[in-house]
Amino acid sequence: xxxxxxxxxxxxxxxxxxxxxxxxxxxxxxxxxxxxxxxxxxxxxxxxxxxxxxxxxxxxxxxxxxxxxxxxxxxxxxxxxxxxxxxxxxxxxxxxxxxxxxxxxxxxxxxxxxxxxxxxxxxxxxxxxxxxxxxxxxx
Ligand code: FES
Numbered sequence: 001x002x003x004x005x006x007x008x009x010x011x012x013x014x015x016x017x018x019x020x021x022x023x024x025x026x027x028x029x030x031x032x033x034x035x036x037x038x039x040x041x042x043x044x045x046x047x048x049x050x051x052x053x054x055x056x057x058x059x060x061x062x063x064x065x066x067x068x069x070x071x072x073x074x075x076x077x078x079x080x081x082x083x084x085x086x087x088x089x090x091x092x093x094x095x096x097x098x099x100x101x102x103x104x105x106x107x108x109x110x111x112x113x114x115x116x117x118x119x120x121x122x123x124x125x126x127x128x129x130x131x132x133x134x135x136x137x138x139x
Contacts, residue, residue: 013088015041015050018118020086022055024078025125027062034059038118047112052078052124056111063126069112074101076111077130083122088115103127 016038024032034055041050042058047069053076056063064075074097080087084107090098094113098104109124116122 013048013050013115014117016116016118020083020116020118021121022052022116023121023123024052024056024061024063025123026056027064027126027130032056032059032061034061036116036118047076048115050115051112052080052109052114052116052122053111063111064130065112067112071097071110071113074098074110077101077103078109078111078114078124078126079105079107080109080114081107081123081125083116083120084109086117086120086122088113088117090114103129 016036018038020036022034022036026032036055042055043049044054044057046057046065047053053063053065053069066075067073071093090109090113094110097110098108101108111124
């Protein structure tokens with residue numbers, strides 16, 4: 001995977017066009033509610049602009065992102081419980097990474113690749129097993 005552009009061959013994903021509410025159950029198990037204003041989508045520099053990871057990190061919400069948000073791990077695995085239909089479909093590269101992710105479900109997405117359009121509110125949860133791992137790893 002070294003040196004490979006993970007976004008090669010995948011179309012750009014437009015950032016949100018409408019305000020929406022993003023609820024994230026983060027790696028620390030806490031629930032965070034973020035009102036996303038498309039006119040002021042923050043940029044953390046991690047993941048696709050406007051992705052769940054990008055917005056979470058810009059608001060100080062913890063989601064693992066070992067590869068820095070370039071679709072090369074799967075540590076940013078989240079379960080998009082609601083609003084998944086308002087997000088970009090996963091690319092082949094995202095599907096490939098998710099295939100390697102433990103605990104894969106029909107709601108699984110990579111937070112660094114999943115960009116809500118704003119057409120619906122979104123709830124994304126770090127999987128419970130991963131939250132537990134974070135707690136064990138960091139006290
Ligand atoms: S942070 Fe590595 S795939 Fe999302």
